[in-house]
Amino acid sequence: MADFDERPLQALDARFRSKRISSAGRERILSHLRRAADADRGRPTRRLILGAAVACGLACIFSGMAWLRMTNAPAPVTASLPEPWSLDPSCDVDMAAAERPRLRSGCQMAVENEPTHTQLRIRVWETAELSERTHGLSVHSGAVTFDVEPVLQPGAPPIEVGVPFGLIEVLGTRFAVDAMGSGGHVVLYEGKIRFTHTSGQVRMLEPGERLSWTPAEIVAQPDVARRGNEDAPVDVDVHDTTTSVPKPSAKRRLKRSDPDAQTDTMLEEVSALRRSGKLREALELLESLERRHRGRTREVLSFERGLLLEQVDPDTACDHWHRHSERFGTGRYSDAVQRRIAECSTLRPE
Amino acid sequence: MTRGVVQLVPITKGSESAAREPEISRSAHAADRVESAYVHHHEWVFYLAMRYGGGDQAWAEDVTQDVFIQLLREFERGTEIHNPRGWLSRTTTNRCITKLRRARFLEAPGVRTLLGIRARQPATPEELGIVDQDLALVARVLRDASPKERASFYLHHIDHISLREIGETIGHTKGYVSKLIARVEARIQQARAKEGEHG
Numbered sequence: 001m002a003d004f005d006e007r008p009l010q011a012l013d014a015r016f017r018s019k020r021i022s023s024a025g026r027e028r029i030l031s032h033l034r035r036a037a038d039a040d041r042g043r044p045t046r047r048l049i050l051g052a053a054v055a056c057g058l059a060c061i062f063s064g065m066a067w068l069r070m071t072n073a074p075a076p077v078t079a080s081l082p083e084p085w086s087l088d089p090s091c092d093v094d095m096a097a098a099e100r101p102r103l104r105s106g107c108q109m110a111v112e113n114e115p116t117h118t119q120l121r122i123r124v125w126e127t128a129e130l131s132e133r134t135h136g137l138s139v140h141s142g143a144v145t146f147d148v149e150p151v152l153q154p155g156a157p158p159i160e161v162g163v164p165f166g167l168i169e170v171l172g173t174r175f176a177v178d179a180m181g182s183g184g185h186v187v188l189y190e191g192k193i194r195f196t197h198t199s200g201q202v203r204m205l206e207p208g209e210r211l212s213w214t215p216a217e218i219v220a221q222p223d224v225a226r227r228g229n230e231d232a233p234v235d236v237d238v239h240d241t242t243t244s245v246p247k248p249s250a251k252r253r254l255k256r257s258d259p260d261a262q263t264d265t266m267l268e269e270v271s272a273l274r275r276s277g278k279l280r281e282a283l284e285l286l287e288s289l290e291r292r293h294r295g296r297t298r299e300v301l302s303f304e305r306g307l308l309l310e311q312v313d314p315d316t317a318c319d320h321w322h323r324h325s326e327r328f329g330t331g332r333y334s335d336a337v338q339r340r341i342a343e344c345s346t347l348r349p350e
Numbered sequence: 351m352t353r354g355v356v357q358l359v360p361i362t363k364g365s366e367s368a369a370r371e372p373e374i375s376r377s378a379h380a381a382d383r384v385e386s387a388y389v390h391h392h393e394w395v396f397y398l399a400m401r402y403g404g405g406d407q408a409w410a411e412d413v414t415q416d417v418f419i420q421l422l423r424e425f426e427r428g429t430e431i432h433n434p435r436g437w438l439s440r441t442t443t444n445r446c447i448t449k450l451r452r453a454r455f456l457e458a459p460g461v462r463t464l465l466g467i468r469a470r471q472p473a474t475p476e477e478l479g480i481v482d483q484d485l486a487l488v489a490r491v492l493r494d495a496s497p498k499e500r501a502s503f504y505l506h507h508i509d510h511i512s513l514r515e516i517g518e519t520i521g522h523t524k525g526y527v528s529k530l531i532a533r534v535e536a537r538i539q540q541a542r543a544k545e546g547e548h549g
Contacts, residue, residue, distance in 0.1 A: 004507070004535050004538075006507050006508075008482075008484045008485050008487070008488045009488055009503075009507050009508065010507075010508065011482070011485050012485055012488055012489055012492075013401060013504070013508050015405070015485075016397060016400040016401045016405060017397050017400075019396075019397070019400055019405070019407065020393065020396075021392060021393065021396040021407075021410075021411060021414065022407070022411070025407075025411040025414075026392065028411075028415075029388070029392070029411065029414055029415045029418065030385070030388060032415055032419070033381075033384055033385065033388060033415075033418055033419065033422060034381065034385070036419055036422055037380065037381030037384065037422060038381075
């Protein structure tokens with residue numbers, strides 16, 4: 001590189017250097033620069049406007065959220081609810097409206113219905129808004145499970161659970177309500193309820209059935225209940241089941257070594273038989289299933305069999321409840337079983 | 351013969367030459383500042399573009415415009431340019447390399463066939479009116495050299511910039527810049543030898 005002769009290169013460079021930009025070219029570039037500067041001058045203004053618009057939008061969103069939070073903000077929790085509410089101390093209650101308490105998920109409480117001296121026990125699964133009514137409660141929104149004591153007074157009106165666009169009449173039962181502004185659904189676990197829609201439609205529900213409604217009408221046919229909680233129907237407690245009856249081929253495919261799968265299949269059959277009104281067949285199947293199990297599962301199956309017996313043969317059901325009580329003592333259904341035994345004693349004095 | 355020595359320095363770094371050049375008023379509006387810079391430096395930028403463009407005036411004018419538009423954007427962003435001449439030299443060199451590379455890419459046979467276009471070929475020495483044999487030979491070799499070879503060669507032999515600084519400008523190591531310059535020199539020597547044989 002050191003001994004390279006630079007002279008021709010320098011001569012060539014001098015040629016380039018001697019060339020001048022044309023006056024037209026010079027003016028063209030200058031005017032282009034001015035145009036570009038003018039165009040850019042508007043840019044900060046546009047950016048400013050855009051930034052202000054974005055800031056305003058964000059401010060609106062945040063203020064809206066703050067307003068919503070204020071309107072939904074839980075008011076200070078009071079020590080107790082007005083009568084006849086009897087509150088679980090651990091229940092987180094939003095007393096935003098004293099007449100319409102807002103109960104949070106997980107809340108359990110008992111409500112005494114004075115006219116019938118009946119206790120309604122409720123468990124909230126999704127924040128629910130409730131209010132009193134003469135013969136029961138109204139669920140304005142949320143998901144709530146009800147456990148209603150049987151009304152023992154002769155001629156007493158049934159317990160009522162009002163829902164948006166409908167009314168549920170109950171008499172000693174356990175069911176779940178999921179209500180919202182646009183309708184809802186009710187699932188019956190035991191007993192019997194009658195659903196009356198504001199449109200005038202009336203539908204009776206059997207245990208294991210489900211009913212949905214909209215503001216206009218009852219939209220869904222009764223279906224098998226499926227809930228995965230401790231207040232769920234018996235068959236769900238044992239193993240989660242599906243709503244449809246398995247196809248025979250599917251049943252054949254089950255191996256004998258898989259007792260859980262067999263139990264599931266049989267429980268599905270029980271549900272299907274109950275839905276179709278074949279209660280005796282369902283009872284037989286449930287009995288055979290009960291013999292195969294021990295412990296808690298057997299207790300659950302026994303309780304379920306008792307409920308079925310009440311519908312098929314009430315006298316046998318009373319004997320069954322006694323046997324159930326002797327066998328399982330203070331099990332999870334002891335309260336319900338004792339109530340039923342007491343009811344048996346009232347109806348059939350020994 | 352006078353040599354135009356250019357110092358290529360980072361934008362924010364001051365230099366001796368900056369003190370000699372009219373300082374662009376920071377407070378002035380970006381448009382005024384770039385106009386002032388254009389009045390003072392457009393001939394310099396045009397000359398550099400002419401050099402790298404092999405004497406193509408229209409091409410050099412386009413590069414000049416692009417470089418000052420870029421300067422306008424820098425002023426608008428609030429970038430402090432203490433040595434306008436150094437910044438312009440560096441920007442013009444890089445702009446020329448980018449444009450030449452693009453032209454070479456478009457001139458590739460596959461791309462030409464695919465796009466159905468033809469990049470503008472640089473002017474031949476004859477078209478530029480170079481009658482001197484040796485001058486025409488150097489011009490021809492430089493016309494065929496790659497953009498980075500051309501830039502490195504000019505920066506080294508005309509502007510006398512160190513290999514390290516050239517490397518910083520074109521984004522290569524000192525060793526690679528040396529190799530680029532040596533390649534062009536070797537081609538010129540070969541062309542001269544071939545010319546001698548024929549002559």
